Amino acid sequence: MQWITEQDLMSITVVTGASSGLGEEFVRALVGRGQRVLAVARRADRLAALREELGESVVPLVQDLGEPGAAEAVALAAAEHGPVELLVANAGRGRLGPFADAPPTELAAMITLNVQVNVELARALVPGMVERGRGGVLLVSSVSGLVPTPWMATYSATKAFLVTFAEALSEELRGTGVRVGAVCPGPVHTEFAGAAGMSMDTAPGARAAAPVVAEALAAFDRGRVVSVPSRMYRASSTLMRLLPRQVGRRAMGQGMSKAALAPTDA
Incomplete structure (x- = not known):
């Protein structure tokens, strides 16, 4: 069953970070459902190709x-093309490495893109959805938003914000016809990993973007507020949250330090 229907063929969905990776696959999946998509990204050539x-x-x-x-x-821009049916807030950035070595401007840009812009987009679009009595917001978080992740401290904190924001806003909008959810993928084979200084070659359970998107939309259709599109990471994130917090963060720190401090060829 698809949550997006044909009730309003003139509506539009907004997908940010649409030029590659999960965003690009969200565009493909939503167009496949018969939805028009405002694809937002910096790279004009990628959008033109899409x-x-x-x-x-x-x-x-x-x-x-x-x-x-x-x-x-x-x-x-969205208002020029019709009421917004769904916001998929996918754009984001990350950084693997010691917090003390991170350029402050890079951390500020990460917080702006991962947190501030998503809140501003939701604030701009949700009132119209509430007025119409239908709509949705799907925030792309991460399994790092479910468990504190040393060596990606700022990224992890921004993604935790999105989970909390989605849960709180979902409850606030109960009964309005507007759904809110956060999807928390594990490692995905996208350009994001390289930009963040990560390698997916050794990441356990790394997946292609298309099935992750399909599972994310299916969970949103079912009304799941927080979803993890991976059996392995659903189990591991649940286990980490059941452990004492000190044990969980130390375990994550040990695992992530191998990737963060690994020598490179640069």
Whole structure:
């Protein structure tokens, strides 16, 4: 059963970070459901290729979400194409390595993109959904948002924010017809990993983006507020949360330090 229906063919879905990885697969999946998608990303060539592949159902919007006023610009662009049916807040950035070595500007940009922009987008789009009595917000978090992750401390904290935000907002909007959810993928073979200084070659249970997106949308259809699209990571994240917090974070620290401190060829 698909949550997005044909009740309003003139509505549009907003997907951020749409030019690659999970965002690109969200666009494909939603267009496959008959939905028009405002695909938001910085890379015009990637968006043009996606429109060429999927047709007029893709409305490209070249926008750097790190710029001031970006959320308002996205909301205004979406309004030109019809009421927003769904926001898939996928854009984000991460960094693997010691917190003390991270450039402050990079940490600030991560917090802006992973937290501030998503809150601003939700604030801009949710009131219209409530007024219409239907709509949804799907925040792309991470398993790192479920368990404190040393060597990715700021990233983990931003993703934990999204989980808490989704849970609280979902309850606040109960009965309005607007759904809110957070999906918490484990390692995924996307460009995000390389940009964050990570390698998926040795990441246990790393998956392709398409099945992760399919499971995320299926869980959202079922009304799951927090979903983990991987049996292995559902089990491991549950176990880590059941352990004493000190034990859990030390275990995560030991595992992540091998990747964070591994010598590179650079």
